[in-house]
Amino acid sequence: MIWYPYEQMKTMKAPYKIVDAKGVYLYTEDQKLIDSVSSWWSVIHGYKHPRLNAAIEEQLKRFAHVMLGGLTHEAAQKLSDKLQSWLPGDLDYCFYSDSGSVAVEVALKMALQYYMNRGENQRTMVLALNRAYHGDTFKTMEIGDDEDYHFVLKAYGKSPNVVHIPTEISALEDAFSKYHTRLNCFIVEPLLQGAGGMQMYDPAFLKRARELCDQYDVLLIFDEVATGFGRTGNRFVADLVLPDILVLGKALTGGYMGHAVTVAGHKVYEGFYDDDPSHALMHGPTFMGNALACSVALKSIELFEEEDYMSKIRRIEEITRREMKDFTDPRIREVRIMGGCVCVEVYDAGTIKGYQQFAYERGVFSRPFLNYLYAMVPYIINEEELVQVLSTMKEWFRSR
Ligand SMILES: *Cc1c(COP(=O)(O)O)cnc(C)c1O
Numbered sequence: 030m031i032w033y034p035y036e037q038m039k040t041m042k043a044p045y046k047i048v049d050a051k052g053v054y055l056y057t058e059d060q061k062l063i064d065s066v067s068s069w070w071s072v073i074h075g076y077k078h079p080r081l082n083a084a085i086e087e088q089l090k091r092f093a094h095v096m097l098g099g100l101t102h103e104a105a106q107k108l109s110d111k112l113q114s115w116l117p118g119d120l121d122y123c124f125y126s127d128s129g130s131v132a133v134e135v136a137l138k139m140a141l142q143y144y145m146n147r148g149e150n151q152r153t154m155v156l157a158l159n160r161a162y163h164g165d166t167f168k169t170m171e172i173g174d175d176e177d178y179h180f181v182l183k184a185y186g187k188s189p190n191v192v193h194i195p196t197e198i199s200a201l202e203d204a205f206s207k208y209h210t211r212l213n214c215f216i217v218e219p220l221l222q223g224a225g226g227m228q229m230y231d232p233a234f235l236k237r238a239r240e241l242c243d244q245y246d247v248l249l250i251f252d253e254v255a256t257g258f259g260r261t262g263n264r265f266v267a268d269l270v271l272p273d274i275l276v277l278g279k280a281l282t283g284g285y286m287g288h289a290v291t292v293a294g295h296k297v298y299e300g301f302y303d304d305d306p307s308h309a310l311m312h313g314p315t316f317m318g319n320a321l322a323c324s325v326a327l328k329s330i331e332l333f334e335e336e337d338y339m340s341k342i343r344r345i346e347e348i349t350r351r352e353m354k355d356f357t358d359p360r361i362r363e364v365r366i367m368g369g370c371v372c373v374e375v376y377d378a379g380t381i382k383g384y385q386q387f388a389y390e391r392g393v394f395s396r397p398f399l400n401y402l403y404a405m406v407p408y409i410i411n412e413e414e415l416v417q418v419l420s421t422m423k424e425w426f427r428s429r
Pocket of ligand 1: 130133224
C-alpha cells in the first residue's frame, strides 16, 4: 500500500483519486476540480499539454534515458544551451539532478568544496533564513527552519554549522560581521518563502545580501525551486539580483516528472576547473539529465517565451488583487499577493480546517497547510476559473 507524504496514516482522510487531468482540471470519478496548487507548484502549463506530450513522445522514440557518466545526448545539450542563454548573467554551468532537494544538496556541496579547493576548510557554516524550506533530505532539513516538518532533527540538537536570521537588513549585517570567516554561503528562497508559509519580503534585502557576499567573499545561493519561472511576477528573482548559484526544479519540467538543475556562475565553475582530480565535483544522481525530462523542460521554456507567460502572470496578479481587494475577516491575519501566488494567513489553524472538502464540493482542489490557505494556479488559467478559486476562498469565511 501507499505510505502518503506528511500524513498521520492512522487519521488521514482518504485522498481524492484522480482518473484524468487536462488543462487546469483534475478529474475524479464524480467531480471536476481546478487544481489551485498546480501539483505542488509545478504544472505551469496545465495538464496533458499537447506540445509537451509531443516533446516527450518524440524523445521516447529514440530513448528514454542514458546516464550522463561517460555519455551525453542532444536533449541535455540543447536544454543546457537554452538555460545558458536564457538565465541571467554568467549562470552558464548546468548540473542536473532528479529532485529539488538533491539539487539544493548539490549547491551546498559546491559552496563547501569551492572553499576547500582553495584550502579554506574552516568555511563550514551556512547562513539561512528563518522559516526557510529547502527540501526534505538531511542537509536540506538542517538548513531549513521548519519545525513543523523537520522536528525529527531535534534528536541531533542544534547544528553548529547553520545560522538562521530573519529577513531584516540589520540581522543580515550582524550575521556577516560575526560569522564571515566561517561562512561558505548564504542560501535563500528569494522574495517568496513557499513551504514556510508564503512569506514575502523586499528585494532590498537581497541587494544588500549581494553586496555583503561580495564584500566578505561568501557565495550567494538562490533556491528558486518554487519561485523560478515567473511565480513571483519576475521571470526569475535572479533577474533582479544575480546569485553565484541558482537552483531550479518544480516548474522546470512543466510538472511532468522529477528533475532539477543547479546552475553555477563562472566564478564557482572556475573554482573546480584545474589539473587536480580531487578538485572535481563528486556527485552524480543516476537519473541526472534524463532525456525525457530534458526534452519536456526545453519545450516548456519555449512555450513560456512564445506565449508570453510573463504577461499571463501579470494578469493573474491583477485579477487576484482586484478580487481580494477589501476582503477582510477578523480571523484573517494577512492576505499576501505576489505574482502567481496568493496566501490568506489566519490566526488559528482551526479556522481553515475542513476547507479542502468545502473547496472540493465547489470544484476546486486546494491543500491548505498550518495557518495558510493559498493558491498557486497554473498560468494558463482563464479569468473565470481564477475568480472561482478566489471566490471559494472568500465564501468559506462568509459562510461561517
Ligand atoms: C519543493 C522545494 C524543494 C524540494 O524540491 P523536491 O523536488 O520536492 O525535492 C526545495 N526548495 C524549495 C524552495 C522548494 O519549494
